[in-house]
Amino acid sequence: MGRIIAIANQKGGVGKTTTAINLSACLAEIGQKVLTIDIDPQGNTTSGLGVDKNATENNVYDLLLGECEIKECIIKTEIDNQYLVASNVNLAGAEIELIGIEEKEYILRKQVSKVADQYDFIIIDCPPSLNMLTVNALTAANTVLVPIQCEYYALEGLSQLIHTIELVQERLNPDLEIEGVVFTMYDARTNLSLQVVENVKGYLHQNIYKTIIPRNVRLAEAPSHGLPINLYDPRSAGAESYRLLAQEVLHKGETEWQ
Ligand SMILES: Nc1ncnc2c1ncn2[C@@H]1O[C@H](COP(=O)(O)OP(=O)(O)O)[C@@H](O)[C@H]1O
Ligand SMILES: [Mg+2]
Numbered sequence: 605m606g607r608i609i610a611i612a613n614q615k616g617g618v619g620k621t622t623t624a625i626n627l628s629a630c631l632a633e634i635g636q637k638v639l640t641i642d643i644d645p646q647g648n649t650t651s652g653l654g655v656d657k658n659a660t661e662n663n664v665y666d667l668l669l670g671e672c673e674i675k676e677c678i679i680k681t682e683i684d685n686q687y688l689v690a691s692n693v694n695l696a697g698a699e700i701e702l703i704g705i706e707e708k709e710y711i712l713r714k715q716v717s718k719v720a721d722q723y724d725f726i727i728i729d730c731p732p733s734l735n736m737l738t739v740n741a742l743t744a745a746n747t748v749l750v751p752i753q754c755e756y757y758a759l760e761g762l763s764q765l766i767h768t769i770e771l772v773q774e775r776l777n778p779d780l781e782i783e784g785v786v787f788t789m790y791d792a793r794t795n796l797s798l799q800v801v802e803n804v805k806g807y808l809h810q811n812i813y814k815t816i817i818p819r820n821v822r823l824a825e826a827p828s829h830g831l832p833i834n835l836y837d838p839r840s841a842g843a844e845s846y847r848l849l850a851q852e853v854l855h856k857g858e859t860e861w862q
Pocket of ligand 1: 615616617618619620621622623648732788789790817818819820821823824825
């Protein structure tokens with residue numbers, strides 16, 4: 605069975621999508637078969653993996669509304685071992701359209717379970733809110749990976765996220781665990797980044813990855829070329845860091861958590 609990891613944090617701009625794209629692609633690069641599911645109406649994971657978000661026959665919106673089966677919306681990307689369920693702006697209306705639908709929290713879970721044995725990893729990129737889309741992702745997942753941006757307000761909203769995870773554990777998915785916390789956009793030139801890392805470590809009693817993702821302009825440029833960082837600039841600091849993160853995720857359980 606593939607490991608199903610939701611990448612969640614209701615704050616926008618913390619590096620969820622960048623992590624979804626590049627963790628997926630770096631796992632694929634080392635021979636893991638990866639299905640990435642974009643469940644954010646912005647569709648940036650879709651375009652970042654080189655797929656035209658407005659040209660797919662079926663996407664995650666059709667899937668959630670029961671208009672197709674997951675097999676009908678999985679796309680083989682141009683990247684070896686990398687598959688995708690795409691998203692686009694249509695998904696923004698899904699939450700309202702799902703009102704009154706029975707067991708709507710379980711739609712993604714039921715669909716993902718049909719293909720989970722065909723992949724090593726299923727990575728779900730969540731939208732920047734704790735809405736029904738994120739709840740679907742958390743209900744489908746085995747674990748949640750939380751990116752935290754190294755900035756002053758890093759801790760803001762984290763207790764809300766943890767509360768939501770606990771509610772999902774109680775009511776929808778008792779086996780859900782926190783995979784780990786990864787720091788993103790670390791700027792070695794400032795003391796602030798270092799302080800944030802120390803603060804969060806003191807506050808959060810969660811697994812924290814040793815790998816810290818640096819602020820790296822190549823990571824910001826890569827999506828406009830429709831490429832993950834390991835293909836766009838394989839020798840960049842961004843590529844190196846996401847490769848290390850992929851190794852840590854792959855060898856989960858063997859890591860000594862800090
Ligand atoms: N490590 C990084 N270095 C430089 N820019 C980054 C890095 N991580 C993310 N970004 C940029 O920051 C912005 C927000 O990142 P994104 O991954 O889209 O966040 P989220 O999905 O949480 O909203 C994007 O423009 C992205 O390219
Ligand atoms: Mg995003």
